[in-house]
Amino acid sequence: MRLLLLEDDQTLGEGLRDFLQHDGYLVDWCTALAQARGLVTEPYDAWLLDWNLPDGSALDWLRSLRAKGAKTPALVLTARDMLSDRIHGLDSGADDFLVKPFAPEELCARLRALFRRMAGGAPCKAFGAVEVLLADKEARLHGQRVELTAREWAVLEALVLRAGRTVSTSDLEALVLGLESELASNALQVHIFHLRSKLGKDLIQTVRGMGYRIDASPCAQATLTTARG
Numbered sequence: 001m002r003l004l005l006l007e008d009d010q011t012l013g014e015g016l017r018d019f020l021q022h023d024g025y026l027v028d029w030c031t032a033l034a035q036a037r038g039l040v041t042e043p044y045d046a047w048l049l050d051w052n053l054p055d056g057s058a059l060d061w062l063r064s065l066r067a068k069g070a071k072t073p074a075l076v077l078t079a080r081d082m083l084s085d086r087i088h089g090l091d092s093g094a095d096d097f098l099v100k101p102f103a104p105e106e107l108c109a110r111l112r113a114l115f116r117r118m119a120g121g122a123p124c125k126a127f128g129a130v131e132v133l134l135a136d137k138e139a140r141l142h143g144q145r146v147e148l149t150a151r152e153w154a155v156l157e158a159l160v161l162r163a164g165r166t167v168s169t170s171d172l173e174a175l176v177l178g179l180e181s182e183l184a185s186n187a188l189q190v191h192i193f194h195l196r197s198k199l200g201k202d203l204i205q206t207v208r209g210m211g212y213r214i215d216a217s218p219c220a221q222a223t224l225t226t227a228r229g
Contacts, residue, residue, distance in 0.1 A: 001045040001115065001157065002026040002175045006036045007077065008053050012100075016048070019104040024137070025111075026154075026178045033061055040065065043171040044072050045161065046114055048107075051078035051089070059092040066093035073114045075107075115161065125160055127214060130199050132160045139199060146198050151176060155191045159204060164216030166207045 003020060007013035008031045017029045028044075030036045033056045049058040062074055076094040078085070089097045095117075096110050112135055125132045131140040137153055139146045148156065158175040159167060167175075173188055192204055192212060205213050 001111075001161075002043070002178055003028070003046050003048055003111075004036065004039060004042070004044045005029045005048045006031075006033070006053065006058055007048070007050045008032060009050070016104060016107070020108070023108050024150075026176075028178055033058065036061070040070075043174050045158075045175070046111060047072055047074040049074055049076050049094075051076055051080060059089060059094070062094065063092045073117075075110060075114065077102075077107075125163070127163075127203055128200070130203055132156065134160065141199055148195070148198065149191075152191050152195055152198075155188070156195055156199075159212060159214045163214045166211050166213040168211040172211060 001024075003025050005013065005017060005020070005027050007016060007029070010031070013029055013031060017027045020027045028039060028042075030039065031053075033053050036058075047062075049062060051058055059076065062076075073095045074093060075096045075098060076089045077098050077100060078089070079100045081099045086097050095114060098107060098110060115134060125134065129142050131143075132138075133140070134157065137157075139148055139153070139156060154176045155172065158172055169188060176188070176191075192206075195204060203214060205215065207213055
């Protein structure tokens, strides 16, 4: 999952970036609103926003983005701990609120909760014979675990979180790789090919000239009931 981290404290920002990357997230770290504004059109799974920044308020910026229709989940990080502050943050468009100092493990737990809500709240997403366990980073076919590479999982995860929507090729590449690297011209197609080989050719659809999608039918969600081995 790709995150935008907006935190001006160098020590905290570097520590959070490293911890989140170690936990498997792709993190773009900014220290000022001016930097973040240049990335707002980039696709992210969540924004992590320090409230007060040297060049303005992240909450004011978030409110303006929500007014323009932005739906990316946002978690506000701040030292403010008054009830009125939390209410103001949530009313400004934040999906969650974490008071400093906090343990990075709690941040990761709150992110997992955000992504469960993005996925409809189910611990497992079912698409026919395919089950995708987002929290466990695991895919199953007919109840059997399927081995995926890290990059294959990243592609699958991005599509599952956006099931029912077409994800453009450029957005999918950005969600998988972020700003740091570039995929080879056919790398994404190769990962899609491998996923289809492992999970079935009908799971991921090609929308010609637009990108890829996984359909979300009314019965596409299921709560995992099988035992985890």
